[in-house]
Amino acid sequence: MSDAANQITLTIDGVEVSVAAGTTLLQAAEHAGVVVPHYCYHPGIPSRPAQCRMCLVEIEGQPKLQPSCVFPAGEGMVVHTTSEAAEKARQSVIEFLLLNHPLDCPICDAAGQCMLQDYAFETGQLRSRYAEAKMVLGRDRVADDILYFGDRCIVCTRCVRFMEDIAGDNALVVAQRGHKAYIDTFPGRDLDHAFRGNIVDVCPVGALVHEDFVFKARAWDMDAAPGICPGCSTGCNIEINVKENQVVRTKPRLNTEVNSYWMCDHGRRVLVMANRGVRAEAPMIRRAGELEPASWNEALAWVAEELGGSGGVAVASASVSNEALFYTRTLLNHLGIEGGTFEVEEGAEVTLAGFPKLKLRAERAPNATGAALHGYRRSEGLPEVVDGASLVVLGDALAEAPADYGANAGFFLYIGSHLPPAAGNATAILPAAAVPEMEGTFVNYEGRVQRFHRALRSPGVARPAWMFLSRLLEHLGEGTGVREIGDAFGVMAAGTEAMQGLTWGGLGLRGELLSEAGHPAVAAE
């Protein structure tokens, strides 16, 4: 019963909770379903200065209000988070914070998701008693791509402590002191850390804003979907913010197994940059030498008819979903095409000191493990196409290809979301939904199968590759077409040794590790 011995029972706002010894009151309150308002406390940042004084609570028998973010739960403690004294103190903190705050919510990017705004509405007064002139600090730039609105800053120091505790880089400091205090880079230092963007996410108000995002979207005008960052093989869990079918921002989403609360700046840009490019919007088939649009029914029937089964080469991308890779593999098997290659761009690796599991990994694609798992071979450069042979291309593999690549192929099937010049040589183009436009899975560097959700509408009639490939295979007499991602995943899991036992629902938002049997990393040894 050693566990029971380490349990502490206390009462918070009348709710009795049992927590492990060493739990703070703020965390214990969460167990009781009570959120204690706070600013300087962030669950991902270890240092707890207890300086915002927002989370003060009343503990029976204690003469003073205590900061719940650091005060340890004690046996039999009776805590009130909404007693008159606690409420009054909180109201007072809000009043203090608003003294010099510009109240520029109408143009502030944090409006709608601002902890100061929320608590001010919840606890604040309508009228300020402050009759003096407000301090004006103005706007500054703390990094090339991050703006600092000094007037909005409440000096909670989360950003400074993120850099210190997690990034391990003391580039940010509090400058000046007292009511003149503000955030600045250390004299002579630049804030150029590869994970600096997280300071914007931890900012509880609108003081730190990405220049990339500033004035772009109001919080309430954006949709959000859970995704997986396609920037490297770490597979950070992200939230994709969308306005008018454009990705305007990506933010990290908590997954303690993968990325904790953080993500790198490279990853933040990938999906935002992917808004651009020429998109494949409708199926195209080459009749009488010319590529012309066709309906899905027409195109799939035509491809099934024309596609010969006599070998050839295939190129895949490590940035497409497992389901697309799996159904393409099935198609290649049907066509008698062995192997298939994929290429992964490499870049410098950067580790996040305070959470070393999280790296911007050298492998700059989200699903290289998945591509290897489905039998594609890692290689450099594109395979040579023998005159008259078949060529199947999946994903963005031709972005850098010479314009005449594949022109000599007998049948060139292009399955992709964008149209690089070489795609113009295709015999048929099947327009695929890009990753943020569909549901699916990636396998990250450690073999974690993770789901991503749909954030955008596809242009034209582009569809997820697994969907139309399953129909194409049905035309070819292989299985039946699937319409639901769960079914596609089920077919894939059943046909993939390392995915035995995995279910779409079971992956949830945390993901599941591949079984060791059939894991490409294990198989390679």
Add this chain to the structure above:
Amino acid sequence: MGYPYSHDLEVGTLLSRHLGDEKARTLAGWKELGGYASLPKALEMDPDAITEVVKESGLRGRGGAGFPTGVKWSFMPKEPNGPHYLCCNADESEPGAFKDREILRWVPHLLIEGCLIAARAIRAEHVYIYVRGEFFPFSGIVRDAVVEAYEGGYVGEDILGSGWNCDVTVHLGAGAYIAGEETGLMSSLMGGRAEPWIKPPFPAQSGVFGRPTTVNNVETLAAVPMIVAEGADWYRQWGTEKSPGTKLWCCSGHLQRPGTYELPLGVNLSDVIYEVCGGDPNGKKIKAVIPGGSSTAILTADELDCSGCYEGLAEAGSALGTASPIVMNEDTNIVQAMRRVAQFYAHESCGQCVQCREGTSWTAKILQRIEEGDGTFEDLDTLYHLCEQMTGRTICPLADSVVFPLRSSLDKFRDEYEALIER
């Protein structure tokens, strides 16, 4: 004896005997005056025995809080599993206080001896003397004394052949009032901003560089050699039961003879002001006194007949603090005085806690407005509200420091505020 003036009250002359005597600054001169006599005795004592003597003497922290020094030392681990540190708090910045300054610049060796004995008691082998940045002009005196003490074998390795090592480092701060708060001092000493940290961890558990640390005031440490040499009972011949010993009083303001005086604790406060310091230089009436440095509650002229000791001034509704009465005569504008006090604290707030960061500057601005004649009666309510919300809400007591004088002045001199508002 007082410095720079003498007076007739019967007092001990423990700390102040050699103030003003250049001879005391050098090692040779100091030894001639009988210095470094306690250290050999302390080196022969068990560390806990030193702590016990100091505990029995009833010596209380002279930095203002008055915590029993021996008790503080007894919090340090008895069996070190790594280095312990002693920090001598020479960041004297309380407006009105200038006692540590006199010790530092006239009798630095007295302080060094006290530091060594205290280090011995708490099993520390490194002492940091954290000197206020603004003391730069004479910080060389302290440094020179440390160098001489090293050369004389009083500091460093194998001190006086005892086999015990102890280093002393003089560290000059960068100028922040809050570096005088013990955790603020340690933050600053470690190279950070002088920002107090929330306790726990207490310094005796985890202080400088994460190691057990004791922080003592200059005057406290300077009293230690004599207590160790002469014993607890000897020290208790001065002062009261709860506040034994003598204290350096820093008297400033409208006084005929302002200065630093060593007086026994328990001396009548009005005697200090009228007898020792001679009252107002022009014979004007005294209006008010802030008795313990600017962070203590203000007393009216009628309240001065009280015992000048920790418990006596607490009874009178104020605090002994650093025993630094700031005396104001009948011409003083109390609102202006309070505005100045509030501005000081607004300037010195480290800016961590919201109540202090915003509250002190708001208070100063309101007081300034009242002083300029633009105040309202609602402002007085707001000031009371600020007093309430700035008390006991923050990591360190800086916010409370502005509340004590402010609230007491609002209570006792409300007519002055109202007169300015109505003007």
